[in-house]
Amino acid sequence: MSLVCSTAIAQQSNSPREKILFDFNWRFHKGGAQGADQPGFNDSKWRKIDLPHDWSIEDLPGTRSPFDSNAIGQVMTGFTVGGLGWYRKTFVVPATEKGKRIILQFDGVYMNADVWLNGGHLGNHPYGYTSFWYDITNEIKFGEKNVLSVQVKNDGQNSRWYSGSGIDRHVWLTYLDPVHVAHWGIAITTPEADEHAGNVNIKTTVKNQTGTAANIILVTRILDDHGNEVAKVTSDQTVSADSAYLFDQHAIVKDPRLWSVDFPNRYTALTEVYSDKKLSDKVKTKFGIRTISFDAVHGFRLNGKTLKLKGGCFHIDNGPLGSKSYDRAEERRVALLKASGFNAIRCSHNPPAPAFLNACDSLGMLVIDEAFDMWEDPKTPFDYHLYFDHWWRRDMKSMLFRDRNHPSIIMWSIGNEIPYMGSPKVDSVAKVLADYVRSMEPTRPVTAAVNSVSPIMDNFFSALDVCGYNYAVDHYVPDHERKPNRVMFATESFPLDAFDYWMAVRDHPWVIGDFVWTAWDYIGEASIGWRGYPQEHNFYPWNLAYCGDIDICGWKRPQSYYRDALWMRDQLSIFVKPPKPSFPLNPEKASWSIWNWDDVVADWNWKGYENRPFEVDVYSSCDRVELFLNGKSLGEKNTDRSTKYRAVFQVPYQSGTLKAVGYDGSKVVATSFLKTSGKPTHIKLTADRSQIKADGEDLSYITVELTDDKGVKDPKAENMVHFKIKGAGTIVGVGNANPMSTESDQLPQRKAWKGRCLVIVKSDRKSGDIILTASSRGLPVQSIMITSH
Numbered sequence: 154m155s156l157v158c159s160t161a162i163a164q165q166s167n168s169p170r171e172k173i174l175f176d177f178n179w180r181f182h183k184g185g186a187q188g189a190d191q192p193g194f195n196d197s198k199w200r201k202i203d204l205p206h207d208w209s210i211e212d213l214p215g216t217r218s219p220f221d222s223n224a225i226g227q228v229m230t231g232f233t234v235g236g237l238g239w240y241r242k243t244f245v246v247p248a249t250e251k252g253k254r255i256i257l258q259f260d261g262v263y264m265n266a267d268v269w270l271n272g273g274h275l276g277n278h279p280y281g282y283t284s285f286w287y288d289i290t291n292e293i294k295f296g297e298k299n300v301l302s303v304q305v306k307n308d309g310q311n312s313r314w315y316s317g318s319g320i321d322r323h324v325w326l327t328y329l330d331p332v333h334v335a336h337w338g339i340a341i342t343t344p345e346a347d348e349h350a351g352n353v354n355i356k357t358t359v360k361n362q363t364g365t366a367a368n369i370i371l372v373t374r375i376l377d378d379h380g381n382e383v384a385k386v387t388s389d390q391t392v393s394a395d396s397a398y399l400f401d402q403h404a405i406v407k408d409p410r411l412w413s414v415d416f417p418n419r420y421t422a423l424t425e426v427y428s429d430k431k432l433s434d435k436v437k438t439k440f441g442i443r444t445i446s447f448d449a450v451h452g453f454r455l456n457g458k459t460l461k462l463k464g465g466c467f468h469i470d471n472g473p474l475g476s477k478s479y480d481r482a483e484e485r486r487v488a489l490l491k492a493s494g495f496n497a498i499r500c501s502h503n504p505p506a507p508a509f510l511n512a513c514d515s516l517g518m519l520v521i522d523e524a525f526d527m528w529e530d531p532k533t534p535f536d537y538h539l540y541f542d543h544w545w546r547r548d549m550k551s552m553l554f555r556d557r558n559h560p561s562i563i564m565w566s567i568g569n570e571i572p573y574m575g576s577p578k579v580d581s582v583a584k585v586l587a588d589y590v591r592s593m594e595p596t597r598p599v600t601a602a603v604n605s606v607s608p609i610m611d612n613f614f615s616a617l618d619v620c621g622y623n624y625a626v627d628h629y630v631p632d633h634e635r636k637p638n639r640v641m642f643a644t645e646s647f648p649l650d651a652f653d654y655w656m657a658v659r660d661h662p663w664v665i666g667d668f669v670w671t672a673w674d675y676i677g678e679a680s681i682g683w684r685g686y687p688q689e690h691n692f693y694p695w696n697l698a699y700c701g702d703i704d705i706c707g708w709k710r711p712q713s714y715y716r717d718a719l720w721m722r723d724q725l726s727i728f729v730k731p732p733k734p735s736f737p738l739n740p741e742k743a744s745w746s747i748w749n750w751d752d753v754v755a756d757w758n759w760k761g762y763e764n765r766p767f768e769v770d771v772y773s774s775c776d777r778v779e780l781f782l783n784g785k786s787l788g789e790k791n792t793d794r795s796t797k798y799r800a801v802f803q804v805p806y807q808s809g810t811l812k813a814v815g816y817d818g819s820k821v822v823a824t825s826f827l828k829t830s831g832k833p834t835h836i837k838l839t840a841d842r843s844q845i846k847a848d849g850e851d852l853s854y855i856t857v858e859l860t861d862d863k864g865v866k867d868p869k870a871e872n873m874v875h876f877k878i879k880g881a882g883t884i885v886g887v888g889n890a891n892p893m894s895t896e897s898d899q900l901p902q903r904k905a906w907k908g909r910c911l912v913i914v915k916s917d918r919k920s921g922d923i924i925l926t927a928s929s930r931g932l933p934v935q936s937i938m939i940t941s942h
Contacts, residue, residue, distance in 0.1 A: 156459040162628055169434050170333065170427075175257075175324040176204035177849060177918075183208055183240045189239045190269040192300035196241050203849060204324055206240075207317040209233045209307070212477025212897050220895045222466045222693040225310055227363025229533070229751040231676040231696035235307030235318045241300060246328075248296030254329040254362060255293050256336060257301075258286035260322035260507055263476060265306040271299055279540040281307075281316060282469070282503035285796070286336055309535035312664040313526065313609035314468045314698075315676035317476020322506045332369065332428040334436050334744040335397060338553040341422055341440040342596050347457065349699040351409035351442040353384065355402045359426055359434075361392040370427040371400050375420055379557065383407070383420070411456050411561040414496045416519035419560070441560025447598055447619055447640050449633070449663035453563070454520075461658050462665055463720055464497035465490065465672020465702060466645060469505065472705040473886030473898040475676075478506035481852040485841065487512040489707050490672055494720040499644060499668045501602075504552045513561035521600065521644075521668075522556055523566035524549055528582055530572040546589065553594045561860065562597060564619060565590050569602040569644075575609040583616040602644035606632075614639065619665070626654050629664050638661065645670040648682075648700065648712045648750050652797045655719045669716075670748060671907040674701030680892065685746040697892035700748040706911040707854065711772075712750040718774040718798040718894060725775060725815040725823035728753035730768040736893065754907075756868040757811050764805045771800040775815030783809040786859040831861035833870045833908075836927050836935040847881060847941040849918035855937060857927055858909045866908040872929040876912055881921035886913035916941040 180199035188194045202226045210219050213234060220232040257480040259266065263281030267274065278285045293299060307318040338358035345352040353375060361367045369392050373383040384404040410418035418875065419439050426434035446454045453460055462578070471482040483506060490498065497519035500509075504522060513520050525545070529536040549567075556562055568588040573579045587599040597939040598618030602608055606625035614620045614636075621644030622628060622770040629641060641663045654667040674682075682700030697705055700711035714726035730753050739746070753770055771778050773792035780802050790800035792815075804811070808829040815823035816895045839859040845851040859870040878884050886898055889906040896903060903910040914923060923939040 156632070156866045162841070168264065168326045169330050170436065171328040173328075175326045178242065179204060179206075180206070181206065181237065189241065190267075190274070190302045190304070191272045192298075194241075194302075199239075199241070205321045205477040205479065206319045207477045207609040209235060209240055209315070209318040210477075210898055211474070212899055214652060217897045217900060218895045219898060220694065220696055222691065226312065226677075227292075228679040228695070229310070229313050229677055231315050231679050232693055233315060233676065235316075236485065237308070238319055240305070240320055242302040243300050245298055246293050246295055250328055251295040252331070253290070254288060254331055255290045255332065256286055256327040256329060257289050258325040258327070258336075260284050260324070261478070262303070262305055262320050262322070263307060263316050263318055264311065265308075266320075267304045269302040275817040279544060280537060283896050284322075284507070284546045284555050285551060298348070305719050310533040310535075311535040312677075312685070313532055314678055315470050317470060321476040322478045323403055323508070330428070330433040332367050332392075332426060333360055333362075333434040334358065334424060334426060335360045339422065339424060339436065339558065340594075341438060341558050343440075343442045343444065344596070346409060346411060346442045346444050348411065349408060351406040351411070353404045353442065355386070355404065355422060357400045357402070357424060358397050359392060359400065360397045361394060361456055363394060364589050365394050367392050367428045369398070370430070371402070372427070373407060374423040374425070375404055376423055377410070377420060378418065379894065386671070387431075398766040403626055404478045406442060409442045413455055414460070414517040414519060417441070417515060417560075418566050419483050419514060427786050439514065440558050443560050445563050447665065448675045449638050449640050452640070452662045459662075460496070462497040462642060462667070463495050464499060464642075464666050464668035465495050466499045466501040466668050466670050467673045468501060468671070468675040468677070469503070470676050472676075472707070473888035473911065475898070479850055479852055479915075480508040480510050480511070481845075481850075482871070483509040484516070484675060485707065485852075485854060487516050487518050489651055489703060491516055491518055491711060493703065493713050494717060495672055497521070497563075497666060497668070498672065499523065499566070501671075504556065507555065510556060510559045510561060514559050518561055519563050520559070520561045521564045521566050522552060523569060523602075524552055524586075525568045526569060526570075528571050528579070530571065535628045546694070549586070549589060551592060557594050557596075561910050562604070564598050564599050564600045565594065566621070570604045570623060571601070574603060574605070574613050575607075577612075578678040580612040580616065583613050587616045600644070603627060608635070611636070619889075626650065629657050629661060633661070633663055638667060643667040647747055648702070649747075651712070651716055651719060653689045656794070669702060671698070671701045673703045674698055674705045674890070674892075676705070681746055681748045683736055683746055683749055683892070686753065694893050694895045696895065697890075699892040700746075703788040706888045706890045708890060708909075708942035710750070711753050711755070715772045715798070718792075721816065722774050723822040725771070725773045725778065725813055725819070725825045727755070727811060727825050727827050728770045728772070729756055729827070730770070731756070732759070732762060732765070732767070754868065755827060756907075757808075757829050758867065758869055759806045762806045764807070766803045767806050769802045769804045771802070771813050771815070771825075772798060773800060773815050773823075774798055776817050777815075779814045779816070780804070781812040782807060786860055828865050830842045830865040830867045831863070833859035833872060833932060834862050835860045835864075836874065836929060836932055837864070837866075838925070838927055838937040840937055840939055843938070844940050844942065845916050847916050847918060847920045849916060849942070851916045852885070853914045853923075853939045855912045855925060856909060857905070857912060859905050859929070859932070868908045870905050870908040872932070873902060874910055874927050874929045877926045877928075878914065878923065881917045881919050882892055882914045882921040882923035882939065884912060884925075885915040887911065914939060
């Protein structure tokens with residue numbers, strides 16, 4: 154008999170469908186555990202955890218670090234460790250629910266998940282990024298203890314970046330009437346829409362899992378964001394026993410509020426299923442009314458208006474949280490990218506967590522949903538190529554059916570830099586995959602990311618609707634001359650080439666956007682933004698890629714400020730080239746990084762270098778800039794397309810204030826400062842949210858800065874900061890964005906880097922105040938309060 158405390162699951166009264174978050178009260182064991190698939194296994198000594206969970210971000214046994222210089226994945230996985238892990242959960246489904254159908258869904262498990270319920274094997278799911286589900290009705294013991302066991306294997310070299318390890322996304326349990334909407338069985342499209350009317354098509358699959366025919370009435374109500382009914386459609390059909398029927402309904406919404414990146418308005422389809430006049434199911438589906446189109450003359454159009462894609466790529470990890478997908482972590486990332494000017498994200502190179510797509514829908518971020526990084530041929534020895542032939546249809550269907558109602562998604566990508574593109578074998582696979590996507594979800598175009606672009610890729614490109622070019626800006630014009638109807642965009646681009654890529658987007662209607670590698674920094678592919686990509690070198694202790702516009706903690710890096718000047722008016726920022734390199738240089742000069750950015754810092758603290766000349770870079774979208782040192786003008790320079798929106802000054806160092814002023818004509822439209830700080834005398838704590846939900850999963854991100862008496866951050870401070878927490882929350886992550894730091898991401902302490910660090914606080918499932926206290930030797934203790942309710 155398992156000694157785990159069981160979870161009793163209560164259903165809301167009179168509800169025909171109940172979807173329950175199944176994240177709490179699990180047990181975890183790292184390593185093998187013979188017999189752990191059987192319900193009688195004793196797991197009382199296993200760790201108590203809640204999901205989402207990622208063991209690869211946790212400290213290794215006997216250490217204060219998750220990093221190991223001998224890790225199998227080496228630089229690819231940022232020297233983190235995978236392995237084998239077991240999860241178990243004991244729960245009770247009330248006897249009153251007997252007669253219902255019970256569905257168990259995993260939003261994602263990395264990777265090779267084997268699932269057992271009460272000792273019976275439900276199945277294996279190899280791919281770590283697609284959602285999967287089981288109908289467990291026949292395995293459930295109603296009114297008794299049930300034991301769910303999950304074995305997760307993240308073995309060998311199976312990823313080119315940090316994947317995390319474990320059940321790192323949500324798990325759900327759903328109770329259903331035998332007559333119900335099928336799983337992922339609603340597809341909503343808006344083929345025609347403008348400000349006067351929106352044509353809404355709703356396809357709904359209803360399953361009758363009873364032994365007799367059922368007279369079904371399907372009612373779909375469309376509600377606006379205030380809950381007002383704006384359209385209603387009713388259909389009826391007799392559905393045979395143990396079968397399903399696809400209803401096809403159409404509705405017109407008058408004067409709709411269209412979904413767009415600036416106004417992400419959404420509606421709710423309320424689906425009601427009546428079986429023999431009794432309500433048997435009710436489902437709410439959020440969607441947006443919008444249209445998309447692509448062609449070489451107008452480019453990409455959203456709601457009939459041309460829109461250039463200001464895009465970036467990202468991997469799945471949430472920095473100090475590892476691969477754990479908390480809703481707030483995903484929402485924060487999207488919000489910060491949006492604030493930095495991005496309007497589109499490429500999910501490289503796998504389907505993201507549902508929570509990320511929900512955030513994109515609600516905040517107005519366009520998405521390229523990508524399926525695979527490889528097909529039949531490997532990139533690493535134990536990657537998805539081992540499973541592709543048997544699993545690609547199921548995984549592709551999972552992505553398409555799960556994600557099809559998200560208005561944010563504008564393209565489906567079938568793959569990234571697939572080995573041997575341009576060969577007849579791979580080109581034929583591309584056509585099979587693209588045709589499959591169109592057969593299952595034809596409302597969005599098919600794309601893929603192609604490297605080594607040349608005319609030999611024409612057959613591969615012919616399978617696509619929109620052509621993704623990796624690092625191939627020089628091919629845009631000649632390829633357009635050869636293929637004038639081809640729509641193309643940069644699926645990946647180098648940060649240092651931002652100007653060239655964006656000018657090509659501005660100048661050519663058939664080039665619809667640019668997706669930089671990367672929008673957000675990530676664990677793995679360690680040091681590609683500094684030392685390069687030669688994998689024969691062990692670059693430990695590097696563990697971050699260090700190539701993102703936004704760093705791993707969510708703070709803007711210099712290249713992000715430059716992109717501001719490319720994308721937005723009246724932007725202005727100052728950076729300084731340090732007298733010595735920020736990190737040790739790569740001795741292999743020929744292998745120098747091509748994903749790097751200029752070695753510049755937001756720092757005017759250079760004691761000992763008085764009167765030495767420093768190169769000061771000003772990024773500006775103003776007409777011209779003027780630079781001042783301690784109130785004295787150092788001259789003006791134009792900043793426009795001819796200067797690539799940059800101005801460079803040589804400035805003899807003196808402590809004080811460096812100030813840039815941006816002008817449009819004679820009008821001052823922007824200012825930017827760098828100030829010399831004193832030594833740290835204070836700790837400054839700033840929470841992104843002071844009010845969070847007491848749901849056991851909401852987060853507050855607290856920035857910790859070391860400042861002088863005037864409140865100026867010391868950009869060279871590296872103090873160790875210790876944290877204590879009391880009340881209704883816990884610390885779930887710490888970080889500082891230093892790509893060479895091997896400190897723990899879990900312990901309640903962190904060294905500052907460039908004068909700051911980050912601590913992430915998670916709520917408990919009870920209301921109350923959370924008080925975080927920060928201390929550092931020689932500085933006054935500082936506290937901040939977060940309220941959880």
